[in-house]
């Protein structure tokens with residue numbers, strides 16, 4: 001008999017989404033263009049020519065989607081605010097209709113006993129700010145702080161958990177180094193600058209929150225634990241470079257006040273010497289850390305693989321998801337325990353965790369059988385419990401995602417939802433994984 005899994009009595013079980021991936025109507029009611037409406041309109045940028053023009057139509061179906069969360073017994077819901085709905089030009093005139101949309105959503109969540117957890121920035125930068133240099137312009141820290149102040153003023157009476165940025169590594173690696181995400185740049189000199197300005201903006205928003213906020217604020221990073229393919233020195237060194245680039249590049253400056261030394265080694269002359277005052281701004285004290293976990297990476301040295309000189313090693317016995325990620329729940333435990341060991345004890349939320357698998361067409365009786373996603377969910381919940389048993393102060397867990405949605409450049413084909421969306425009809429159908437998650441939540445993690 002395995003020991004019962006113990007989660008704190010007030011553990012926040014929920015789901016997560018983001019504005020551009022689910023809302024649709026990106027330009028409705030005075031909203032401005034974002035880098036993603038622009039990117040999606042560029043032929044070849046998103047698979048199958050998919051766009052967020054309709055997505056899950058959540059901008060119009062939000063009340064039904066909240067009812068669906070209530071039906072599943074969710075305790076919390078993490079979503080993002082589209083900056084360009086609030087400030088269509090990124091700065092300057094405020095769009096009341098944009099503020100009112102999120103008012104309605106937050107009020108409906110609270111009326112249904114669901115805790116809103118709000119992300120200020122989930123990748124959809126106002127296009128007008130990109131035209132002024134975007135994340136490459138140091139002024140963006142002030143632009144972001146001004147946007148944050150408007151949003152804190154409006155919603156802090158009802159929102160108790162704020163997130164400044166979602167996954168700054170993805171924004172930089174995808175948007176500025178490899179060009180796979182908006183704004184689609186491929187430039188090793190730009191990437192460190194964008195990354196640094198993201199962290200400066202994060203710090204500036206936290207400073208504003210300390211002036212006017214009454215609750216809690218944190219940062220969400222995606223962590224992918226790195227394991228050496230062998231104990232050969234070059235593989236161990238490659239693993240350290242990969243960990244420095246993807247994981248410690250963000251957590252070290254925020255919690256330790258400096259970048260990992262490997263980054264200068266990786267970027268060479270493209271790595272600037274940052275002024276010390278920037279680290280005072282970046283390392284504002286946080287109330288919690290949000291960690292997104294999907295997979296691990298087994299690393300070997302590969303001198304031909306620019307700029308990290310690292311290559312992944314596929315694990316022959318493992319299950320891989322539709323996005324090519326190894327299913328490895330132990331990596332979630334290792335990530336949470338590893339964070340506590342390196343950065344100390346603080347409240348932690350797993351703000352995203354999920355898997356994309358091909359879902360068979362729904363059965364006639366409206367069921368969607370997704371056994372692989374269910375297995376992942378069970379494994380990851382057990383991994384959380386193992387982390388709690390090792391002393392991690394884990395406060396909540398958000399499944400990515402509530403709904404099948406636009407997986408950025410991969411389009412709608414990669415389905416992460418625990419609720420199936422028929423994009424032709426917008427019909428929502430809870431998958432078997434949603435029914436399992438509902439049981440897990442109702443039993444506070446006891447029944448897997």
Ligand SMILES: OC[C@H]1NNC[C@@H](O)[C@@H]1O
Nearest residue numbers: 018167292352400407416
């Ligand atoms: O790739 C799955 C998710 N990862 N984190 C950020 C989200 O926007 C993605 O859909």
